[in-house]
Every structure is written in C-alpha cells, then in structure tokens.
Amino acid sequence: MTKKQIKVMCTAFRDGFQSVYGARVFSKDFMPAVKAAYDAGIRWFEAGGGARFQSCYFYCQEDAFDVMDLFRSTCPDADLQTLSRGVNIVALDSQSKDVIKLHADMFKKHGMSSIRNFDALNDVENLRWSGKCIHDAGLKHEVVVTMMGLPPGIDNRGTHTPEFYADRVQRIIDAGIPFDRLCFKDASGTSKPSTVRETIKAARKVLEKAGRGDTHIQFHSHETAGNGIACYLAALEGGADGLDLSMTPVSGGTCQPDIITMWHALDGDDRFELEGIDIEKVRKAEAIFREQMADYFLPPEAMAVNPAIVWSPLPGGALTANTQILRDNNMMDKYDDMVAEMYDAVRLGGFGTSVTPVSQFYIQQAMNNVMFGKWKKIAPGYGKMVLGYFGKTPVEPDPEIVKIASEQLGLEPTTRPVIDLNEEDAQKPNTKKGCAAARKLLEAAGLPTTDENIFIAASCAEKGITFLKDPSKAPNGVRKNVAKSDAPAATAGGKDFTVTINGTKYGVSLGDTSATVNGTKYDFSVAAGLQTASAPKAAPAGGEVFKAPMPGLVLHFTASEGDKVNEGDEVMVLEAMKMEMPMKASKAGVVSFSVAQGDKVASGDPLFSIS
Numbered sequence: 001m002t003k004k005q006i007k008v009m010c011t012a013f014r015d016g017f018q019s020v021y022g023a024r025v026f027s028k029d030f031m032p033a034v035k036a037a038y039d040a041g042i043r044w045f046e047a048g049g050g051a052r053f054q055s056c057y058f059y060c061q062e063d064a065f066d067v068m069d070l071f072r073s074t075c076p077d078a079d080l081q082t083l084s085r086g087v088n089i090v091a092l093d094s095q096s097k098d099v100i101k102l103h104a105d106m107f108k109k110h111g112m113s114s115i116r117n118f119d120a121l122n123d124v125e126n127l128r129w130s131g132k133c134i135h136d137a138g139l140k141h142e143v144v145v146t147m148m149g150l151p152p153g154i155d156n157r158g159t160h161t162p163e164f165y166a167d168r169v170q171r172i173i174d175a176g177i178p179f180d181r182l183c184f185k186d187a188s189g190t191s192k193p194s195t196v197r198e199t200i201k202a203a204r205k206v207l208e209k210a211g212r213g214d215t216h217i218q219f220h221s222h223e224t225a226g227n228g229i230a231c232y233l234a235a236l237e238g239g240a241d242g243l244d245l246s247m248t249p250v251s252g253g254t255c256q257p258d259i260i261t262m263w264h265a266l267d268g269d270d271r272f273e274l275e276g277i278d279i280e281k282v283r284k285a286e287a288i289f290r291e292q293m294a295d296y297f298l299p300p301e302a303m304a305v306n307p308a309i310v311w312s313p314l315p316g317g318a319l320t321a322n323t324q325i326l327r328d329n330n331m332m333d334k335y336d337d338m339v340a341e342m343y344d345a346v347r348l349g350g351f352g353t354s355v356t357p358v359s360q361f362y363i364q365q366a367m368n369n370v371m372f373g374k375w376k377k378i379a380p381g382y383g384k385m386v387l388g389y390f391g392k393t394p395v396e397p398d399p400e401i402v403k404i405a406s407e408q409l410g411l412e413p414t415t416r417p418v419i420d421l422n423e424e425d426a427q428k429p430n431t432k433k434g435c436a437a438a439r440k441l442l443e444a445a446g447l448p449t450t451d452e453n454i455f456i457a458a459s460c461a462e463k464g465i466t467f468l469k470d471p472s473k474a475p476n477g478v479r480k481n482v483a484k485s486d487a488p489a490a491t492a493g494g495k496d497f498t499v500t501i502n503g504t505k506y507g508v509s510l511g512d513t514s515a516t517v518n519g520t521k522y523d524f525s526v527a528a529g530l531q532t533a534s535a536p537k538a539a540p541a542g543g544e545v546f547k548a549p550m551p552g553l554v555l556h557f558t559a560s561e562g563d564k565v566n567e568g569d570e571v572m573v574l575e576a577m578k579m580e581m582p583m584k585a586s587k588a589g590v591v592s593f594s595v596a597q598g599d600k601v602a603s604g605d606p607l608f609s610i611s
Helices: 012-021 027-039 051-058 064-074 097-109 125-136 162-174 193-209 228-238 259-266 279-292 316-328 332-348 358-372 380-386 399-409 435-444 451-469
Strands: 004-010 044-049 079-084 114-117 140-146 181-185 216-220 242-245 272-274 496-501 504-510 514-517 520-523 544-547 552-557 570-576 579-584 589-593 606-610
Touching (some): 012 079, 044 064, 044 114, 097 125, 193 228, 228 242, 259 272, 259 279, 358 380, 435 451
Parallel strands (some): 004 044, 216 242
Antiparallel strands (some): 552 570
C-alpha cells in the first residue's frame, strides 16, 4: 500500500515565535536555524506576516521587509508563506482597499510566494478584495476557514460545526474568490478531533461538487489545550493533504506540534508519511535552533498544556503575546482572572473565532472586566466588533452588550461592509485610513514616501513613524536571560539574600529573570553600568487631576499644553493591552500634562490636569 505523502509547512519562524516569545525575536539570532532547516530539506516555511510584521517595529528595532528579504536569500527556492487577516492584513484594525492592495504587492516584491488569508468572523465579504489582491499580485492564495470549540455549556446556535465550516467553504466558492489552497485554522486548539475529521470530509465534498476535488487542504492547530496531535491525526483521517508543524524550542504547548513528534506519531502507520522529512537532519536542525535561542526567556506558560483554555479559548499566539505585555506592565497577577473572563466575552460577543484580531478583542474586554468591573468599560475593538464594524459575526451578539457598547462608544450598529466603511465617500469621508493618510504622516515627519514606508505608516501608525525616524530609538522589547557577565555578584550566600532597607528585612531569592521577595515573584533585569532611576511622575499643580486607569504607554496627544478643552473632549490616547484608550476631559478648562509621548505609566500615575 502506497502511503499518502503529507506536506509540511514549518511554522517555527513565525507562529512559533509569536506563540512563545510574543513575536519578539531578532533575525540575526534565528536565521542560522532557518538555514539549518532549509538544509534539512524543508521547502515550505511560514516566513512572516501576522504579529511578526508589527513586532519588528514595535519591539525588535528591525524592518520587517528586510527580514523577508533575508529569509528569501537564505531559502532561495522555498515556498515562503505569510499570514494575513483579511481586511485587517497585519494589524488589529481594518484597512482601506489601497492599503490592502499595497500589502500584497509589497510582500510579493520582498520575496514571499504565498499568503494565508483569513477572517476571524468567517465573513466571506472580508476575504473578497484581499483574496483578489493576493491573486492579482501573482502570489498563491491560501484561503482559510477559522475554527474553534465553543466553551462547554454554550449553545453553538448552528455555528462552529462541520456543517457551518463547510458552508463557509461554499460561500467562498460562490463569491468567486480565487484561491490555490484551503486551510482550516484553529488558533486556540479547542476543536474536538471528531469535528476536525468531519469538517475536512465535508469540505472535500463541497470542493468535489465545485469541480475542485484536487484542491490541497491544510490543517493548523496548537497544543495549548492538549488536543493538537489528536486533531492532526483526525485531520489526516478526514482527508487533509498537509499539516503545520513546528520545531523545538517553539513547539508543543502554545505552539504547533513538533515535526519529530508528528513523525513519531505516524511511524508504523501504513497510511500516511511526512513528505521529504529526513528525521536525522531535522534533529540536527532543531539542535542548532535550540542553541541559537538559548539566551531567550522561555515563558513557562508557553510550554504547558492548559485545560482551562477549553472554557476560555485563548490562542497560542495571543496567550504569550499578552503575557509579555502583562510582564511589561507588572500585571501578571491579573492573568488567571483575565483568562476566566474570556468565557463571557466569547459567550456574549457573537461567536467570532478566537484568532487575531477577535481574540485580542476578547482579551481586551476580559481585562477591562477584571480592571473596571463587568462591562463597566467596553474595549473599543470589542465594542466595534459587536456593533458590526469588523463585519458580520456568526450569530447576533447579546442585545444588552450591543446597547452598552453603542452608548459607551457613541456608535450606532452597522451592517455596512467593512471595505466600504474604510473608503472615502461623499457622505462620510474617512481621512484617517488609506495610503493618502499614511503619506501625510510620513511627510509631516520628514520621511521618504516610498511604498514600503507608506505601508509601514498605514499598518503601524505612530510606532512605525518612530521606527522610521531612528530605528535605534524604537522600543526594544526582546526578552533575553541575564548574561552571566551582567548578573549581580553572588555574595553573602549565592542567590539567596536577606536585604535590609530602612531597618526592614526582605528575603530575596534571585533567579535568571525573576526575583522572589518575601514569597512574591517579580520579573527583573540587570544591565551593565549605572543608570539613573526614572523620577516618580508628579501631578500638575492645581486643577482636577486625571490618572491612568491601568498601566500602559502614552501613544499620542490630541490636545496641546495650555489648550482650552470642553468636557468630553479627547485629550490624549493611552495604549494598554494593544488597545488605544482615549483619555477625555472630565470638565471644561485648560489642560496641563505631566507625561510625554512614549512614557510608560502605571495605574494611578497622573496624566494631565484641567484647571
């Protein structure tokens, strides 16, 4: 009996990085491992897109287009695939038609050969224009149906079943969207194996009926909930032609199953075999990869199976990206509560698949419920989603949540297609999105208006402009373990100390990246040389003081120092948990700031006063 050859896409260098390091990695550190994987015979890589585009500018002081070029020069004849979020492409917010087209053209120019394209709501309208642009650019279009298991105890209302997913495939075909491959993507790893198997069987029937029975079907999942290998085997039994697999140290846990693990699962199976895999060469490549990433902080939650994810479908890529943000802001103590709040965010939000950007909307709302009280503060992305501004949700969101969102955000529900909302028209011009708006940002900053820069400005906004002005001054959020040469001297008892400050004794135990003080664990880092500590932020003298509602970053100012503002006017924007939080005037008066753009603030820090 001839074994079916199963094609493998290696996700280690995109989804693996996102799912373990929050996408915060330097290309110089991982490219030798890419070369080793290529030398091992791997010819299909996930090479960018998704969170790995923005993260280059937000955290890594690198240009994502340069990284793509380097990937192509390292793997000259490989299929290099990137990830796109439909009308959102590589951002959380949606984009205009010209930016979506520019995305496909620029990724083609910088060496990519395929784009995997999905919509978290499975709204086919959000795939129509993006799919056309990918196809017209000469790239392979791998269209996606997104999957997840709804939390136990929730009526699926006809969604997230094999029949529902097969219907999405039919709608894609009926819409005339050109595609070369079909992928089923379960970012949270919460689908049941039986659902996966029957979904792929049903999809194959739809394809055969449309005269496309030979279309390649790919399956993607994560081990986060402990279901990964079982679902992969079920996918093969259902008729899948390929699997997404990763490599240690970014496999298992929040990531895809490892190539070696899947090879072992199929060893002795007379039906399936991973195509082109020389397991000994892969083992050597993984050894090189582990060595290259040895200095990176490996979050413990990234390597663990978490059964709670079944009730709170948190994707692998979003999980560690957000724990990195929680660590940045000393909020890891909120993590368990945030995960628990995901249940209601999903239950009442319209059943969009928990994958970016919807997963982030769920997380943002869950965090707001933890920080401010249940539904007391609607996260902008979540609110706009339930109001229809990101497309049509699989079911109608809870009417009370829609009402609260409409009142808090000052927006009426809409059924207008997202692509139309983002275009300029006579009734309601949209001057904040599009290539023209991005060009203005660049011109105001004195930067060249190249196509690449326009796309960076459109997709990364102020942070992209900051990078383009001076990459060395862009944020460096990469977490590496403290080098031995930089570690504190081990005096008076190795790494366990009693520290006395102002007569009070503290028991301190130092690890590589954390310190336990009187039983409480804190992250820390040590740098060579003496740096002056930042002075505490002072409240402006006089007037009513407005304080930060949660830790975050001062993104930009809407008003200027000394401006007269009215009650309810937006004064500045704080970024917290990847969401923009407008800070509004509580009364009319003159504004005075106590922070500058780019400052990190803690809960309760004064931001501005009005007198």
